[in-house]
Amino acid sequence: MCKFTISAYELMKKFPNEESARLYIEEKRWNGKPKCPGCNRAENQHKQKRDGKAGYYFCYHCKLTYTVRTGTIFGRSHVPLHEWLYAIYLIVTARKGISSLQLSKEIGVTQKTAWFMLHRIREACKNDDDDNEIGNLLRGIVEADETYIGGKEANKHEFKKLKAGRGTIGKTAVLGMRERDGKFKGKVLKDTTADTIQTELNTSIADGSVLCTDEHGAYAGYKLEDMTVYLSTMKKFPDEQAAMDYLASILWPDGPVCPYCQRKRIKEKTIKNYFRCNDCLKTFTIRVGTIFERSHIPLHKWLYAIRMVATKGISSVQLSKDIEITQKSAWLMLQRITKANPSFDATTGSIKIHGSTLK
Numbered sequence: 006m007c008k009f010t011i012s013a014y015e016l017m018k019k020f021p022n023e024e025s026a027r028l029y030i031e032e033k034r035w036n037g038k039p040k041c042p043g044c045n046r047a048e049n050q051h052k053q054k055r056d057g058k059a060g061y062y063f064c065y066h067c068k069l070t071y072t073v074r075t076g077t078i079f080g081r082s083h084v085p086l087h088e089w090l091y092a093i094y095l096i097v098t099a100r101k102g103i104s105s106l107q108l109s110k111e112i113g114v115t116q117k118t119a120w121f122m123l124h125r126i127r128e129a130c131k132n133d134d135d136d137n138e139i140g141n142l143l144r145g146i147v148e149a150d151e152t153y154i155g156g157k158e159a160n161k162h163e164f165k166k167l168k169a170g171r172g173t174i175g176k177t178a179v180l181g182m183r184e185r186d187g188k189f190k191g192k193v194l195k196d197t198t199a200d201t202i203q204t205e206l207n208t209s210i211a212d213g214s215v216l217c218t219d220e221h222g223a224y225a226g227y228k229l230e231d232m233t234v235y236l237s238t239m240k241k242f243p244d245e246q247a248a249m250d251y252l253a254s255i256l257w258p259d260g261p262v263c264p265y266c267q268r269k270r271i272k273e274k275t276i277k278n279y280f281r282c283n284d285c286l287k288t289f290t291i292r293v294g295t296i297f298e299r300s301h302i303p304l305h306k307w308l309y310a311i312r313m314v315a316t317k318g319i320s321s322v323q324l325s326k327d328i329e330i331t332q333k334s335a336w337l338m339l340q341r342i343t344k345a346n347p348s349f350d351a352t353t354g355s356i357k358i359h360g361s362t363l364k
């Protein structure tokens with residue numbers, strides 16, 4: 006059983022690139038002290054660079070050069086580590102599983118590569134043997150939740166205790182749940198049908214918390230479709246500037262237009278993203294005159310919200326959790342977005358809002 010409790014947003018923020026993911030996995034796997042996968046020794050390990058890239062280590066005992074990938078499911082793969090983490094996330098959160106085609110679209114690799122990743126991750130998920138290196142590593146990654154939810158050592162201990170006893174308790178009859186705030190719950194189930202498990206999950210864990218086993222597709226907080234919408238939005242617009250540039254390309258295809266007098270003699274101010282109209286002398290940003298006006302919520306979060314409203318609808322509670330804003334802010338966003346009445350075209354995947362088309 007592998008566990009994962011982290012929102013997609015947290016994941017994207019925490020691992021924007023290969024480097025951040027590598028450092029994280031190194032920490033989880035080696036606890037700050039690189040250990041040679043060839044001879045298992047942690048002393049006399051030397052840091053190296055290759056083509057200017059960090060993350061290579063050399064073992065003076067067995068003369069092996071290695072990285073944190075060596076001997077793991079990430080070994081001999083060219084897929085960046087943060088993409089691997091997204092893939093693991095998608096797989097453990099997918100209610101009905103994920104196809105290699107879906108995965109390939111989501112993380113932008115070929116279907117063949119996606120298939121290979123799926124295969125490796127599933128194999129690793131299946132393995133619950135503590136002595137198994139791959140099993141350990143995957144659990145290490147999955148333990149990402151603890152850092153996010155403020156999990157305490159005591160809780161971790163509880164969790165391990167339960168795990169150790171699983172053989173006698175019965176493998177599938179116990180549902181282990183860790184809530185967002187770090188509390189741990191173990192429950193004995195009357196049966197292991199998807200219905201029972203889903204009910205237990207719904208009553209016991211917060212939205213966005215996710216559990217996974219290789220046996221049941223029933224363990225999921227997030228629906229995959231939501232995840233896909235989320236990750237593709239977040240990937241496209243990792244930050245405010247990316248979202249702003251994107252909006253500018255749609256709202257101002259021929260350069261900035263004054264929202265007050267509609268003229269185009271505009272000068273960008275020294276403060277980035279602020280403009281001044283040479284005709285009416287007013288200062289504005291791209292938000293003026295749009296549903297984003299006078300809002301402090303970053304535009305990429307707005308784009309996510311629009312996408313959700315246009316595609317399947319979302320509650321203010323869920324939205325506030327997804328993009329880490331107060332429920333009041335989420336409610337206000339939803340009010341504005343609903344008023345603007347975005348429509349979704351499934352064949353092109355584009356969203357129409359306020360006469361503009363978002364792709």
Ligand SMILES: [Zn+2]
Binds near residue numbers: 042043066067069
């Ligand atoms: Zn060695």
Ligand SMILES: [Zn+2]
Binds near residue numbers: 268282
């Ligand atoms: Zn003007």
